[in-house]
Amino acid sequence: MALRDQSGPYFGEYGGRFVPESLIAALDELDEAYKAAKVDPVFQAELAHLHSTYTGRPSIITEVPRFAEHAGGARIILKREDLNHTGSHKINNVLGQALLARRLGKTRLIAETGAGQHGVATATAAALFGMECVVYMGEVDTERQALNVARMRLLGAEVIPVTAGSRTLKDAINEALRDWVANVENSHYLLGTVAGPHPFPVMVRDFHKIIGEEARQQVLDLVGRLPDAVTACVGGGSNAIGIFHAFLDDPSVALYGYEAAGEGAETPRHAATMTKGRPGVLHGARSYLLQDDDGQTVESHSISAGLDYPGVGPEHAWLADIGRASYLPVTDDEAMSALRLLSRTEGIIPAIESAHALAGTITLGKQLGPESIILVNLSGRGDKDMETAGRYFDILDAGAEQS
């Protein structure tokens, strides 16, 4: 079977459904609806129409030669998901799931969010479709992503800061699952990444695979051949699987996922799930997981709220195990340095999440050399990160000097 044809519920030994029985009926209902929608031309036309008139698809690609000078001279091409409406790739999945939710007669959307990008995208779709929207966000994240909290509220969503556990994305998912268990009749849990119980990993991937499908053709049109490598940042892994998927059965194309190493994968403060984790069950699926000897989830750390997650999607775990994709750690400092570099050399301010992919690409470009072509998923824009970047580079105060 082609690697692209994997459709769950298992990817190798990963995936499945480790959830309370109360959710099984809703997952089955969703699975049925999704399978039907997948082959329904009306649904596909609706989604395509939204993408062309609302999301702004196809997103363009941009070659970045001045940035590439710092990456061994490799040709570097960015897939510009940052230019989508709401500022990241997240809208691809959100519109797909919101359409499904409407088909299922659900009137309320529940979402978790880390950086706020998925929450903003969900709040946007709820506004567009006239649905109620509740977004769970770790209290720590509401502080470091205050701007996105305001955006969600402006869009009419209720943002609930989660004070349990580590008060980040993992705990926001727990709260969202609890809400869904209690309100499953009228609510759809619009999960924002390729994790969670089946059918989420497959469905979310399918809604994002348009990224790679567009980019594959765009790169062919631009340079006349496939890239040597495709790179993306990996938290839960939605943008990465979105751009990887079209290339899974192109053996000449290497796939690299860069996970957040925080203060260093060798320190206790990181979110490098594949590098440092081992298989376990969290949030409804079996996958790699940061955990202690007892199977208690370990708190992750990253300067990037969107990558600050101790798990990863099951398809990535499988791709790592079979050797189809490589997953490497990138520290906070490396990511921030790449963020500044892209800003200064190309006039594009990436999200801190995406900056992890850029940092990894700099190292990769030096390895692959000037003849190589690397496609990078620029999954989001950095507007939301100005507070964090401003503090990191100490350029917030009126009197601060250009660093």
Added chain:
Amino acid sequence: MRSVESVIAARKAAGGGALVGYLPAGFPDLRTSIEAAVALAENGVDVIELGLPYSDPVMDGPVIQAATLTALTAGFRIHHAFEAVAEITSRVDTPVLLMTYWNPVLQFGVDRFADELLAAGGSGLITPDLIPDEAHDWLAASERTGLDRVFLAAPSSTDARLSQAIEKSRGFVYAVSTMGITGARSDVDTAAKALVARLRTAGATSACVGLGISSADQVREVLQYADGAIVGSALVKALADGGVTAVASAASELATGSTLS
């Protein structure tokens, strides 16, 4: 050691039903959690459901979340649960089921976990995030050891899934009274009664209702149609507020609802 199923059957035969009481191991500390569980047994609780604290308890409401977090912060380890089970079962004749999310069992090793639980005198597991469909290893380990396995049945479960839950469960089927998570509620959902009726039709002979039950009246009401009533958050709250004495009197009060009136 009496089996969970026989304890429930005996209570039912006597005209009432079983009172199942939940408390987390290690809360507020291991010693007190053991004393509190013994107090449950000595005050009318028929089956003890001992919770294994876990970092991501998606099925639990705020009271149990706070208690299990306290236990984890204080250094709770899996072996503490076996120690607690061993001491409780050495002091009282009440069967003890461990309630655990799946990942701790998986990481400990399913067979090793089953062996240790059996050695400690435990009766089996209640697995809130493990459905029978994903439970091959646990089904095998419980067959080998004879441990009970309690799966959940929900109001939203199809008839086929209810039958599967009944077929795969041993001890009892945990009927989820409402679409929600743990926590006291003023009235137990009417969905519980309908669910138990469906379970009966599907052949269930041992069905206990849980989620939201916090008073003797609710226990009495549930036992009109179910074989057991499961109380969790209300007991945890009593323990948190007033220690072992308070949890003993809360259990004793709840137990008035489980006898023939």
